[in-house]
Amino acid sequence: METQSEQEFSGLKKENPFKVTDNYFDNLPEMIQVSINKREKAAGMPATRIIKYLKPHLALAAAILGFALIGYTGFRYFINRNSDSQIRNQEIAEYMDFYSNDVDNTIIMELLKEQEQQSIETDDDLSEEIIDYLLNENIDIYTIANQL
């Protein structure tokens, strides 16, 4: 399979087309050594060691603090919502008490009577108008009854 595939790419050079700067591989071991020393120095520094030691503990503390904060915020929200609705109900009750004392029942009754009277008068006016019209046009009421 390999020989066949290599034959298939026979028109192409098998050479590596990538290159590097001159002396790159001569200098690379030194660069690597410098990187290793830097890394070890950083790892050996007291602050880094303390951070490295404390990192998991700090992460755990931050997680607990986060959960506590979320829980506390949720609790506060719940409490505030309940006290809000209590205040609202109380306010409505007080408002109703205050205004119900101001309004007299007799005034309401008079108003209702007045409205009823007005509607009766309007009905009477309308009936008279209809009768006048029928008389003027000389329309017999029985004819209307028969047509209906």
Next chain:
Amino acid sequence: MKNSYSDKELLQIFNAGENPDYAFGLIVRRYQEKLYWHIRKIVISHEDANDVIQETFIKAWNNLGNFRGDSKLFTWLFRIATNEALSHLKRSRRKTWIPFIDLENKLENIMEGDYYFDGDESQLKFQKAILKLPEKQRLVFNMKYFDEMKYDEIAEILDTSVGALKASYHHAVKKIKELLMND
């Protein structure tokens, strides 16, 4: 610097603790080129390959004391280099939120504008076709075709069966051939 020690001898010198820097320096000199070209074919850019190879040897330095010798030193180093190179690609994909298809385009652009790419037009086309392969197929193809590694060695590095590798290589060759013909 004498470099006629076997890997086993170098490991013994390293583990003896008297002169680990010396032994490690010899290991770096022995394998740096092979590892660099392997990494370069994965990450394409020289700058990235330079970062990855340094990271590979730093990891090797930190873990060489725990190396039991169950596999060859060469295989062990190649495995670290492969993992580091693939992690580097993953990180750059995550950093820029680019999906696989765009990463492939990005690598193509890097190659086209790369000062350190010395190939002619047909080689550029060939490399572009290789870049279009899925990540694992690309790895297998490069290791088999360019590095001329044995299937057993590749299987140990990539932790896969020889059968699966043969299939991957076969598919890779077929795809590259198709891509070159359609180009």
